[in-house]
Amino acid sequence: MNLSERLNEDMKALMKSGDKFALTVVRMIRSAVKNAEIDARRPLSDEEVMDILTREVKQRRDALQEFEKAGREDLADQAKAEIEVIQRYMPQPLTEAELTRIVEETIQEVGASSKADMGKVMSALMPKVKGRADGKQVNAAVQRLLV
Known part of the structure; x- marks a missing residue:
């Protein structure tokens, strides 16, 4: 259904x-x-x-x-x-730990090394977390992990 x-x-x-x-x-x-x-x-x-x-x-x-x-x-x-x-109709939201893991994997995939690569990371990441994490939350996680 x-x-x-x-x-x-x-x-x-x-x-x-x-x-x-x-x-x-x-x-x-x-x-x-x-x-x-x-x-x-x-x-x-x-x-x-x-x-x-x-x-x-x-x-x-x-x-x-x-x-x-x-x-x-x-x-x-x-x-x-x-x-x-x-x-009720949306998938289970990601926990902070799950989101951090997905962000780390995506950073590795795109080869990001600084905040200048944030757009590249976000464009690769958003389809993976669609409907399961808020954009602000994802953005904060990416900023935290990109040095």
Whole structure:
């Protein structure tokens, strides 16, 4: 079962279970996927759906920071809950140790030796950690390991 089918099946199950909040979030995700399918004029692959999920989580994290700055705990809590629902459909995030190992391997692969090679490392690294690590987290790890 691909990711789009799983979203559809989960939506049906959430309708039956009465979990209105999760149902609303899944409907928002499905809407974003459907809009992308219309733009592409074809069904999306799981990788493309994962890109949409990643974008949705990033938007909510950005909003979460703004809500916390503004002292809007009610909206911050809602954003956190939406992130949790979306992350059910994403692969398990990398631990710090796993990310460090992948960054070290990539640095060796591309032969990077200084921060001047950071772009080369990042372009080789991002496809490997797609959907499993935040770009800021990856960037920080690369900067830490490149001397």
